[in-house]
Amino acid sequence: xxxxxxxxxxxxxxxxxxxxxxxxxxxxxxxxxxxxxxxxxxxxxxxxxxxxxxxxxxxxxxxxxxxxxxxxxxxxxxxxxxxxxxxxxxxxxxxxxxxxxxxxxxxxxxxxxxxxxxxxxxxxxxxxxxxxxxxxxxxxxxxxxxxxxxxxxxxxxxxxxxxxxxxxxxxxxxxxxxxxxxxxxxxxxxxxxxxxxxxxxxxxxxxxxxxxxxxx
Amino acid sequence: xxxxxxxxxxxxxxxxxxxxxxxxxxxxxxxxxxxxxxxxxxxxxxxxxxxxxxxxxxxxxxxxxxxxxxxxxxxxxxxxxxxxxxxxxxxxxxxxxxxxxxxxxxxxxxxxxxxxxxxxxxxxxxxxxxxxxxxxxxxxxxxxxxxxxxxxxxxxxxxxxxxxxxxxxxxxxxxxxxxxxxxxxxxxxxxxxxxxxxxxxxxxxxxxxxxxxxxxxxxxxxxxxxxxxxxxxxxxxxxxxxxxxxxxxxx
Amino acid sequence: xxxxxxxxxxxxxxxxxxxxxxxxxxxxxxxxxxxxxxxxxxxxxxxxxxxxxxxxxxxxxxxxxxxxxxxxxxxxxxxxxxxxxxxxxxxxxxxxxxxxxxxxxxxxxxxxxxxxxxxxxxxxxxxxxxxxxxxxxxxxxxxxxxxxxxxxxxxxxxxxxxxxxxxxxxxxxxxxxxxxxxxxxxxxxxxxxxxxxxxxxxxxxxxxxxxxxxxxxxxxxxxxxxxxxxxxxxxxxxxxxxxxxxxxxxxxxxxxxxxxxxxxxxxxxxxxxxxxxxxxxxxxxxxxxxxxxxx
Numbered sequence: 001x002x003x004x005x006x007x008x009x010x011x012x013x014x015x016x017x018x019x020x021x022x023x024x025x026x027x028x029x030x031x032x033x034x035x036x037x038x039x040x041x042x043x044x045x046x047x048x049x050x051x052x053x054x055x056x057x058x059x060x061x062x063x064x065x066x067x068x069x070x071x072x073x074x075x076x077x078x079x080x081x082x083x084x085x086x087x088x089x090x091x092x093x094x095x096x097x098x099x100x101x102x103x104x105x106x107x108x109x110x111x112x113x114x115x116x117x118x119x120x121x122x123x124x125x126x127x128x129x130x131x132x133x134x135x136x137x138x139x140x141x142x143x144x145x146x147x148x149x150x151x152x153x154x155x156x157x158x159x160x161x162x163x164x165x166x167x168x169x170x171x172x173x174x175x176x177x178x179x180x181x182x183x184x185x186x187x188x189x190x191x192x193x194x195x196x197x198x199x200x201x202x203x204x205x206x207x208x209x210x211x212x213x214x215x216x
Numbered sequence: 217x218x219x220x221x222x223x224x225x226x227x228x229x230x231x232x233x234x235x236x237x238x239x240x241x242x243x244x245x246x247x248x249x250x251x252x253x254x255x256x257x258x259x260x261x262x263x264x265x266x267x268x269x270x271x272x273x274x275x276x277x278x279x280x281x282x283x284x285x286x287x288x289x290x291x292x293x294x295x296x297x298x299x300x301x302x303x304x305x306x307x308x309x310x311x312x313x314x315x316x317x318x319x320x321x322x323x324x325x326x327x328x329x330x331x332x333x334x335x336x337x338x339x340x341x342x343x344x345x346x347x348x349x350x351x352x353x354x355x356x357x358x359x360x361x362x363x364x365x366x367x368x369x370x371x372x373x374x375x376x377x378x379x380x381x382x383x384x385x386x387x388x389x390x391x392x393x394x395x396x397x398x399x400x401x402x403x404x405x406x407x408x409x410x411x412x413x414x415x416x417x418x419x420x421x422x423x424x425x426x427x428x429x430x431x432x433x434x435x436x437x438x439x440x441x442x443x444x445x446x447x448x449x450x451x452x453x454x455x456x457x458x459x460x461x462x463x464x465x466x467x
Numbered sequence: 468x469x470x471x472x473x474x475x476x477x478x479x480x481x482x483x484x485x486x487x488x489x490x491x492x493x494x495x496x497x498x499x500x501x502x503x504x505x506x507x508x509x510x511x512x513x514x515x516x517x518x519x520x521x522x523x524x525x526x527x528x529x530x531x532x533x534x535x536x537x538x539x540x541x542x543x544x545x546x547x548x549x550x551x552x553x554x555x556x557x558x559x560x561x562x563x564x565x566x567x568x569x570x571x572x573x574x575x576x577x578x579x580x581x582x583x584x585x586x587x588x589x590x591x592x593x594x595x596x597x598x599x600x601x602x603x604x605x606x607x608x609x610x611x612x613x614x615x616x617x618x619x620x621x622x623x624x625x626x627x628x629x630x631x632x633x634x635x636x637x638x639x640x641x642x643x644x645x646x647x648x649x650x651x652x653x654x655x656x657x658x659x660x661x662x663x664x665x666x667x668x669x670x671x672x673x674x675x676x677x678x679x680x681x682x683x684x685x686x687x688x689x690x691x692x693x694x695x696x697x698x699x700x701x702x703x704x705x706x707x708x709x710x711x712x713x714x715x716x717x718x719x720x721x722x723x724x725x726x727x728x729x730x731x732x733x734x735x736x737x738x739x740x741x742x743x744x745x746x747x748x749x750x751x752x753x754x755x756x757x758x759x760x761x762x
Contacts, residue, residue: 118312123302162662
């Protein structure tokens with residue numbers, strides 16, 4: 001146990017890196033995914049096509065490949081992210097946004113068409129009917145699928161360890177060699193780190209789900 | 217009830233055609249609706265009467281022809297159309313109250329978001345309207361907690377809150393249990409008496425006799441016959457109207 | 468060839484997680500030619516060699532995650548320069564390959580395995596040092612490794628050694644000994660840690676890091692693959708003489724192994740072993756063999 005105490009600053013920093021990767025990417029993915037979902041249900045065919053292309057591209061590309069492209073691919077067109085942390089956030093956000101979009105779209109489709117019609121009939125424009133009538137109802141039905149996307153994102157942050165971000169998984173790689181005799185403890189610490197992020201989220205999701213449930 | 221208002225038609229449909237794929241659902245529709253007029257559209261199912269109603273605020277776009285409201289041509293989808301829709305109230309068969317909002321919020325949403333009224337003004341007006349349609353006590357409940365008749369009356373109040381120039385009713389009582397039909401029709405009748413311009417798609421012949429200035433009979437996507445209610449019900453001219461009336465009046 | 472695993476499940480899983488197998492592909496595909504020929508020999512009665520021959524089994528501890536030295540192939544059998552060393556020694560004792568039992572030894576359990584007599588020798592990228600000599604003895608060295616630095620061709624940042632890394636970004640692999648060495652002894656350097664050296668090479672090529680550091684044998688492979696892009700500083704700043712671990716006080720056995728090594732240097736089997744293993748990966752010729760240290 002003194003091993004954990006000695007390495008506490010290391011473990012704490014790695015945990016905070018993983019947590020901020022997940023939170024920052026989660027917020028970016030939620031924003032981008034919402035815009036994409038709006039595009040996918042918009043009346044403009046070009047926007048729908050663009051969003052569909054985006055979703056299919058990122059949903060069907062392995063995350064590691066997205067990381068690789070952003071870390072080593074885009075320099076060939078003279079682009080570069082300011083830091084490796086931001087590269088990781090970009091990869092995670094772009095990738096996760098596709099899943100957020102699909103979760104939201106299924107939620108939007110679950111909102112009866114009459115709701116949007118009534119909003120339009122009142123004189124609300126497309127953006128207003130989406131933001132005040134359709135999305136608030138869609139978000140409620142998508143809490144469970146969005147929760148799954150969030151948990152997947154929290155675990156997907158571990159890919160960043162392979163791209164020079166010192167997260168929990170990188171810590172595992174580091175200590176599994178330099179502290180091979182304490183490997184069991186290292187595992188416990190790292191797994192606990194991930195659980196601290198995902199378990200409360202699972203709990204919060206179920207609370208949110210109950211609170212937001214709407215009677216039809 | 218037969219006092220005929222004068223002047224330019226408030227709603228004008230001329231040469232309106234619409235297709236659902238191969239299906240020609242509206243064929244060469246010409247219809248003028250005067251300010252203050254109550255027009256009841258009847259016809260067998262599949263006659264295109266609901267579609268006609270929905271083209272007036274462009275919930276259904278048309279392929280050919282022209283629709284004007286208060287002299288203004290219906291614009292393409294966008295801000296202009298939204299502005300115009302605000303002046304056209306609509307009541308749906310399935311109520312379509314916003315499920316995540318309270319009754320009061322349902323009624324204030326349009327005035328707040330579209331008319332940019334203050335919250336105080338919008339709520340004051342909403343409570344007046346709710347009182348008028350008789351659901352004041354339900355103001356803070358959610359739609360699912362109300363009966364169908366109550367929901368439809370709220371839907372009417374929601375449309376009225378926008379101070380529309382014309383009200384469209386798309387089979388407003390078809391989804392209601394029989395005992396609730398009258399409470400909705402009563403509200404509609406009193407609206408008609410107050411001079412609201414109304415287009416009502418319905419099977420309620422009693423309402424048509426009581427409140428309509430004109431009955432439009434549709435079949436196969438065309439307007440087959442237009443007449444004053446008494447004339448229409450006692451002496452229909454077209455064989456198809458005669459056939460239709462014989463079927464429903466014998467019930 | 469048999470292989471037994473004493474390593475705990477945790478350790479094995481840890482090695483997998485650490486991604487050590489990522490560079491395994493090249494080597495596992497073609498098994499190296501056997502470089503040793505079995506000979507008939509007689510050993511003095513009671514000697515360790517005689518006991519091993521009598522038992523008909525040479526027990527060897529090696530690594531299975533070190534490309535070029537000791538790496539398990541797809542069949543699970545270790546291959547590499549260390550493995551070839553063990554085969555040469557076995558052959559000089561009159562034992563065939565089938566009579567070698569390989570056991571995985573990770574860095575942390577090499578001394579314990581010798582002390583507890585679970586293995587006869589350890590050939591496992593095993594750096595000779597005095598601390599280890601308190602517990603065991605070393606034959607060799609049979610290879611001189613050292614941590615070196617790779618820079619962009621032309622060395623634009625003028626990096627001549629680890630002290631020049633201060634304030635510069637240097638890339639290595641998380642969890643590796645070279646990374647720990649920089650972290651501990653050159654804290655001024657800004658470490659960038661990937662999970663594979665190939666990514667470091669990409670970053671160096673893109674100009675995102677100033678240097679890449681690890682054992683020279685690995686860097687040599689990158690330079691050989693892209694001589695226009697990279698160059699080796701060629702100034703190893705750690706000495707990693709790889710020795711063959713034997714149990715403490717086995718002086719006779721140690722002498723025997725040293726003799727075997729010197730013979731292998733002379734007759735070309737050492738160089739041939741290099742060419743078929745580490746040399747095949749790095750594309751480099753066999754270096755000058757180090758002289759054995761008969762302390």
